[in-house]
Amino acid sequence: MSRSHADRVVEAGLGLTALLSGGTLLLIVWFLFEGAKPALDFGMLGHLFGDGKWQPGSVRDPQFGVMSMLIGSLLVTGLSILLAAPAGVLSAIFLSFYSPARLARGHRRLLELLAAVPSVVFGFWGLTVLVPAIDRLHPPGQSLLAAALVLSLMILPTIALTSVSALQAVPVAQLQAAAALGIGRPRLIWSVVLPAAWNGVGAGILLAAARAIGETMAVMMVCGNIAQIPASLFDPVRPVTATIALEMGYASAAHKSLLYAAGLLLVLVTGALICGMAFRRQTETSLPRSWS
Amino acid sequence: MTAGQLFKNHFPLRLCHSALFVLLLAGCSKEGDHTKTVTLTGSSTVAPLVADAAKRYEETHPEVRIEVQTGGSSRGIADALSGLADFGMVSRNLKPEESALQAHRIAIDGVCLIVHKDNSVPALNRQQIIDIYTGKIENWSAVGGPEAEIVVASKAEGRATLEVFLGYTRLDSADIKADVVVGENQQAIKTVAGNPQAIGYVSIGAAASEAASGTPIKLLACDGVAPTSEAVAKGLFPITRPLQLVSKGVPSPAAQAFLAFLTSSKITDLIEAHLYVPVAR
Amino acid sequence: MVLRRPVDCLLGWVGGLIALATAGAFAWILWDLVRLGLSQVTWGFLTGELSDGGRSGGIGPVLVSTAGILGGCLFFAVPLGVGCAIWLSEFVRRGSPWARAVIGGVDLLASVPSIVFGLFGMTFFCQKLGLGFSILSGGLTLGCMILPTVIRTTLSAMRNLPSDLRPSSAALGLSRLTMLREILLPSAFPGILVGITLGIGRALSETAALIFTSGYATRWPASLADSGRSLSVHIYDLAMNIPNGGANAAASALVLLALILAINLTASGLGERWRSRQTGLRN
Numbered sequence: 001m002s003r004s005h006a007d008r009v010v011e012a013g014l015g016l017t018a019l020l021s022g023g024t025l026l027l028i029v030w031f032l033f034e035g036a037k038p039a040l041d042f043g044m045l046g047h048l049f050g051d052g053k054w055q056p057g058s059v060r061d062p063q064f065g066v067m068s069m070l071i072g073s074l075l076v077t078g079l080s081i082l083l084a085a086p087a088g089v090l091s092a093i094f095l096s097f098y099s100p101a102r103l104a105r106g107h108r109r110l111l112e113l114l115a116a117v118p119s120v121v122f123g124f125w126g127l128t129v130l131v132p133a134i135d136r137l138h139p140p141g142q143s144l145l146a147a148a149l150v151l152s153l154m155i156l157p158t159i160a161l162t163s164v165s166a167l168q169a170v171p172v173a174q175l176q177a178a179a180a181l182g183i184g185r186p187r188l189i190w191s192v193v194l195p196a197a198w199n200g201v202g203a204g205i206l207l208a209a210a211r212a213i214g215e216t217m218a219v220m221m222v223c224g225n226i227a228q229i230p231a232s233l234f235d236p237v238r239p240v241t242a243t244i245a246l247e248m249g250y251a252s253a254a255h256k257s258l259l260y261a262a263g264l265l266l267v268l269v270t271g272a273l274i275c276g277m278a279f280r281r282q283t284e285t286s287l288p289r290s291w292s
Numbered sequence: 293m294t295a296g297q298l299f300k301n302h303f304p305l306r307l308c309h310s311a312l313f314v315l316l317l318a319g320c321s322k323e324g325d326h327t328k329t330v331t332l333t334g335s336s337t338v339a340p341l342v343a344d345a346a347k348r349y350e351e352t353h354p355e356v357r358i359e360v361q362t363g364g365s366s367r368g369i370a371d372a373l374s375g376l377a378d379f380g381m382v383s384r385n386l387k388p389e390e391s392a393l394q395a396h397r398i399a400i401d402g403v404c405l406i407v408h409k410d411n412s413v414p415a416l417n418r419q420q421i422i423d424i425y426t427g428k429i430e431n432w433s434a435v436g437g438p439e440a441e442i443v444v445a446s447k448a449e450g451r452a453t454l455e456v457f458l459g460y461t462r463l464d465s466a467d468i469k470a471d472v473v474v475g476e477n478q479q480a481i482k483t484v485a486g487n488p489q490a491i492g493y494v495s496i497g498a499a500a501s502e503a504a505s506g507t508p509i510k511l512l513a514c515d516g517v518a519p520t521s522e523a524v525a526k527g528l529f530p531i532t533r534p535l536q537l538v539s540k541g542v543p544s545p546a547a548q549a550f551l552a553f554l555t556s557s558k559i560t561d562l563i564e565a566h567l568y569v570p571v572a573r
Numbered sequence: 574m575v576l577r578r579p580v581d582c583l584l585g586w587v588g589g590l591i592a593l594a595t596a597g598a599f600a601w602i603l604w605d606l607v608r609l610g611l612s613q614v615t616w617g618f619l620t621g622e623l624s625d626g627g628r629s630g631g632i633g634p635v636l637v638s639t640a641g642i643l644g645g646c647l648f649f650a651v652p653l654g655v656g657c658a659i660w661l662s663e664f665v666r667r668g669s670p671w672a673r674a675v676i677g678g679v680d681l682l683a684s685v686p687s688i689v690f691g692l693f694g695m696t697f698f699c700q701k702l703g704l705g706f707s708i709l710s711g712g713l714t715l716g717c718m719i720l721p722t723v724i725r726t727t728l729s730a731m732r733n734l735p736s737d738l739r740p741s742s743a744a745l746g747l748s749r750l751t752m753l754r755e756i757l758l759p760s761a762f763p764g765i766l767v768g769i770t771l772g773i774g775r776a777l778s779e780t781a782a783l784i785f786t787s788g789y790a791t792r793w794p795a796s797l798a799d800s801g802r803s804l805s806v807h808i809y810d811l812a813m814n815i816p817n818g819g820a821n822a823a824a825s826a827l828v829l830l831a832l833i834l835a836i837n838l839t840a841s842g843l844g845e846r847w848r849s850r851q852t853g854l855r856n
Contacts, residue, residue, distance in 0.1 A: 007749045011664050017656030018671075021724060022678035024717050028685055031693045057449035058466035087591045094588025107592055109837065114599050116774030116833040118805045120812055121826050124482070125602045132486040140443040140471045141487055153598055160595075169733065186580040200729075207725065210684035216781050217809070221482075225448065225473035236472060241686040245781060246475045248688065249336070249364020250450030256366075263689050270684045274677065336814050339789060340626035347792070359800060361706055361788045362810075376700075476813040498816040505817050565625060567816060 029267060035260030038253070048261060054227035054243070056255045066240070066262045068227050070269060073239040075144060075230065076219060077212040080151035085205050087152070088159030092201075093189055095160075096167040108164065115157035123221035126150040131222055138234040142224030145233040150222050151215060155208035162204025166197035206277070213270055216241040240266040328546040333361040334368020334381030335452065336476065337495070338535045341399070341566040342381060345559045349550060356546050365452050369393065372538050378547040379537040384452035385459075386538065393538040398554050399568040402496035403456050403531040404519035406481070408488040409508040413437030417515055418530070422461050424491060427469035432489065445483050445492035446470035453477070456533040457493050485509050493531075496524060497567025524569045535568060603830075610823025618824060623791045626815050627807060632825055634793045638708055638801025639777070641794060642787055645712020646719065646776050647769070653716075654723030654772075655765060661724075662731035663753065683721035690718045691785040699786060706800040711787025718782055719772035726771060730764020731757065763844035770840040774833055780809045804829045 039048075044064060051065030095104040126146060135141030170193050178192045194201075224236020225246060240262050248259055332342055339362040346358035361377075368380025372393055379396075386395055405421065407413060413436055416424070423429040424442055433439045446468050447454035458465060472490070474480045480492040481499060485507050496519045499511050511519045515530050523529040543551065553559070555571075563570045621631025657675065665672045694714030704710040734757060742752040758765075788800035789810070802810070808825045811818030 004748050004750070010750050010753075011660075014656045014660035014664060017653050018660040018675050021653055021657040021720055022675040024720060025678040025682045025685075027697070028682070028689065028693050028717075031696060032689065035692070035696075053466075055449065055466045057454075058464050060464040061466045063466075087595075090584075090588045091592040091595060094585065094592050098585040098588060099592070107596065109834075110596055110599055112770075112774070112837050113830060113834055114595070115771070116778050116830070117602065118778040118780060118808055118826065118829065120780055120805070120809045121602065121606070124812055125605060127479070127482045128486055129601070129605075131483075135443075135487050135489075139441060139487070139489055142472045142483070153595075156595060184578055184581060186578070186584050189584070203725070203729070206680065207683060207722075210680065210721075213684050214686040214689075216686055216688050220475065221479055224471070226470065238473070241688065244686065245688050246448035246473070247450050248692070250366045250448070250452070252366060252450070253370075255450065260692075263686065267681065267685060267689075271677075271681045274680050274684070336810075340810070340815060343789070343791060344624075344626055350792075359706065359788075359790065361790075361800065363785060478813045478816070478818075481816075495816075501816040 029264070032260055032264040032267065036257055036264045039257040039261045042254075044258065044261065048258075048265070054238075056247075056251075056258055064258055065227075066265060068229050069238050069240045069243055069262065070265060071229055072223075072227070072237040073213055073241065073266060074269070076147045076151060076223065076237060076239050077209060079144065079148035080155060080212050081205065081209050083148060084152035084156045084159055084208065088156050088204075088208075089163050089201060091156075091160050092163030092167055095164055097185065097189060104164075108161065111157040111161055114153075115161070117154075119154065119215060119218040122150055122154055123218035126218065126222040134234070140224060140236065142222055142236050143234045144223070144230045144237045147219050147223035147237065147239075148233075150218050151212050154215065154218060155212050158208040158211065159201075159204050162207070163197070163201045166200025166204070167193055169200065170196045206274075210270070210274075213266070214241060216245045220245050328355060328544075329357045329359060330379075330544070330547045330550050331359040331361070331371075331377045332368075332379045332381055332537065333363060333371045333377040334379075335365040335383040335535070336362045337383040337401070337452065338381035338398075338537075341535070341562060341568065342537075342554070344562050344566070345554055346550075348559070348562070349553050353549075356550070358550060366450065369538060372540050375540065378543055379539050379551070381535075382452070382538050383535050384455045384533050390538075393540055395534075396537045396539070396551055396555060397534045397571050398537060398559075399535040399563045399570055400524055401533050401535055401568050402519060402521075402524035402529045403453055403460075403493055403533060404496045404499060404514060404529075405491060405493050405512045406484050406499050406509045407491050407512060408484055409503075409510050410488050411437055411510065413512070415513040415516070418461065421514075422463065425461065425463065425469070426467050440489045443471045443487055443490040444469065445472040445474055445480055445490055447480070447493070448473050448475055451475070452533060453493065453495070456531060460531045481507060481509060495567070496529075497521065497569075501567050521564075521567075521569050525572065606823045606826050606830075608823075609820050610825075610827050613820055613824035614827055619828065622793075626818070627791070627811050627821055628815055628818050629821070632804070632807060632821075632828065634791055635802055635804055635807045635825075636828075638787065638790075638794050639803045641708040641797055641801065642711045642715060642783070642803050643773065643776055645709050645797060646715040647773070649713050649716030650719050650723050650772060651769060654720050654768070655727050657720075658724045658727035658731060659753065659758075661728055663749070663757070679721045679724050682717075683725075685718075686781075687718060687779055688781040690714055691782040693717075694782060694786040705798070706786065706788035706790075707798045708787050708794055708801050709797040711783045711801075711803065712797075714782050714786045715776045715779060718779065719775050722772045722775055723768045726768025727761070727765045730761040730768065733764070734760050759847075763848050766840050766844045766847075770837055773836055777803075777829060777833055778805055779803075780805045784809075804832075 047064040048066045051063040053063040053065055055063050095107055131141040131146050134143060134146050174192060178188050219239055220242040225238045225242055226236040227238045230237045244259050244263055251259055339360055343360040346360055365382045368382050369390055371377035372380030413432055420435050430442055432442055449465060472483055474483055477494045477498045480494045481502050484490045484492045503509050517523050517529050524532055560570045618631040620633045622633055624630035661672055694710055698704050698710040698713050738756060742756050783803050783806050789802050790800040794801040804825055808822050811822035
């Protein structure tokens with residue numbers, strides 16, 4: 001392979017874009033750290049982890065515990081993935097192997113649109129439709145369950161769309177070979193298609209999980225926003241993002257830096273989880289072919 | 293070798309690039325003949341009103357440009373202190389530690405308690421409100437309502453409406469035992485409208501306007517005073533808050549002129565259209 | 574074909590039901606919007622100025638600002654994202670520490686809450702770089718936000734190219750640059766387009782990142798240095814701050830959905846045409 005001067009210039013230029021892209025994250029983490037610094041300087045770290053409650057505005061008994069909110073973020077995200085991942089993959093299987101092609105194309109357009117509905121619209125729909133329904137089962141309605149349901153509806157399109165493409169990227173020859181052996185369709189999907197497509201499906205789920213943990217507006221409207229570790233699905237929770245959105249515009253300087261600290265912690269915890277997954281999977285994931 | 297050459301022959305990419313180049317050029321041509329800019333930032337409650345007033349003001353003062361940005365009362369205070377904004381918009385009284393700022397009141401807003409339309413509870417007094425919000429009363433039957441558990445909706449820490457509510461009940465934010473915490477007024481209204489057992493507190497104007505257009509909520513009288521604009525204007529209603537602009541030092545002449553406009557009777561109709569109560573002058 | 578065994582039937586039914594439920598939920602949301610807002614959507618609404626805090630009047634200036642924000646966002650995110658993805662797929666070994674670091678950073682960037690992007694944009698673009706509340710600040714902030722989407726999709730489009738493309742073009746004696754320009758990029762173009770489309774969807778539906786950066790102004794923007802609210806910020810303000818703003822909020826949401834549908838259809842049409850022109854390059 002020849003390496004002309006132009007090649008090297010382009011390589012350097014592209015390397016620079018990569019550096020900038022990766023650097024954006026560093027810039028944001030640094031910015032969060034700067035914001036959180038006053039709180040960390042005052043030795044608030046102990047309070048962040050040690051305090052049981054979050055009542056930064058209280059005069060009598062201020063407490064700054066963020067653990068329940070971090071757990072809230074993870075619970076809401078985990079539960080919504082638990083709901084959306086099987087649903088997304090199953091509907092992708094349906095669209096790729098069971099439904100007529102026209103229907104599948106139409107449904108895909110619909111999923112693309114669903115993926116672009118503003119979160120305020122999801123939030124209001126959840127608040128006016130879903131929450132009253134859950135309230136009839138068990139008050140107050142605003143709950144872990146409501147948040148997980150709204151969120152899973154928001155991330156399902158991502159999972160379903162990536163899964164459809166991953167399933168379709170499995171070479172036809174493999175399917176024909178398996179079919180020739182007389183393997184039934186469910187078996188074929190389970191032992192031939194899914195293993196081959198797993199990388200793409202996994203990447204889609206990771207992208208969806210990232211979206212879910214960062215989602216703010218829709219969750220804030222339906223989760224109830226009580227900073228506690230929920231005892232049941234019907235209890236309210238408060239993720240970190242909701243706290244930042246609710247309080248940032250109204251926080252005094254000290255309170256504000258606590259919110260930055262909470263945001264920083266969320267990013268760090270997410271980073272640890274992503275690293276953990278990357279190490280466990282060894283090979284990094286990539287989105288499937290022809291993602292269109 | 294440039295990026296442009298790299299992408300030659302590929303029409304869509306080239307199109308992208310030329311379009312974006314034009315955009316960049318447009319971005320470089322900074323604002324032209326507007327010499328005087330007045331910037332206001334802060335409370336999302338005050339911003340829509342001031343934005344409409346600014347539009348009216350600009351019609352008669354084409355040489356002035358008024359920038360209105362939202363983001364919350366605390367942002368208004370911070371921006372006024374740092375000089376980033378000529379005025380901060382604030383929807384509560386200033387705290388002692390914010391005494392470096394001058395406050396200019398432009399309107400008043402009442403805050404009342406709301407319940408679902410089907411809730412039969414007639415009215416609440418201050419002690420009952422305190423008992424409900426501190427968890428001493430947990431069933432509507434204790435205050436003359438139906439046999440049902442109370443779902444308490446409160447506002448998030450730092451929100452101006454919460455501060456006003458705490459001032460009225462003389463509670464600390466740690467005393468409030470809420471089942472649901474909400475942010476903006478509309479979220480509180482939708483929460484109560486969707487839950488027959490819920491109670492919340494919001495702007496009287498917003499609640500009255502939503503109730504009039506069919507949202508199933510009911511405004512409760514408070515200490516025997518009906519929640520109306522007249523009661524707020526006369527100073528009879530017990531829970532009110534000022535909507536005000538704050539500034540540090542002497543504002544610029546352009547800013548002072550706009551402030552004079554905002555505190556004049558020329559925007560009384562706008563204040564009423566935004567469902568707040570004009571300051572008695 | 575295969576016999577319809579019980580498991581097969583079950584799988585089809587369950588998958589179908591889930592697809593139906595998703596479609597149902599979407600139809601429900603859409604119906605709510607149509608019921609509340611469709612009667613408001615007129616030509617005057619699309620081109621007129623706002624009045625009474627947005628309760629009446631149109632969304633003309635908002636649409637222009639939205640276009641400006643989106644333009645700024647793509648101007649930043651597309652060259653950077655596509656460049657980064659090309660570098661990752663063509664110029665570093667897969668799994669090398671550099672590649673891992675960049676991909677890890679990009680994945681983590683995807684999970685940063687949008688409101689954090691907003692605060693970051695306010696501090697960095699508006700204040701540090703002195704851009705102020707402007708359409709440009711908002712666009713750049715959104716650009717940072719959709720970067721992971723663009724990089725991830727472009728990267729997979731590049732990696733999923735037929736594996737014999739690279740050795741064959743090397744055997745023809747093509748330089749790396751020529752191979753990239755003449756063969757790899759054209760083949761991957763439809764995939765890249767999908768990534769950009771997804772990014773556009775994400776950018777158009779974003780609220781929290783824009784309230785603090787491109788701001789709240791409702792006048793006709795004269796340049797990218799002006800503040801201007803995007804459609805989604807407008808929807809948020811009408812829904813959350815303006816009593817009885819629901820009808821115009823729903824109408825604006827319908828316009829937003831129509832806009833996204835149009836962009837998606839155009840992009841997929843463009844992708845299809847490109848693909849059919851390039852079929853010679855596919856095996």
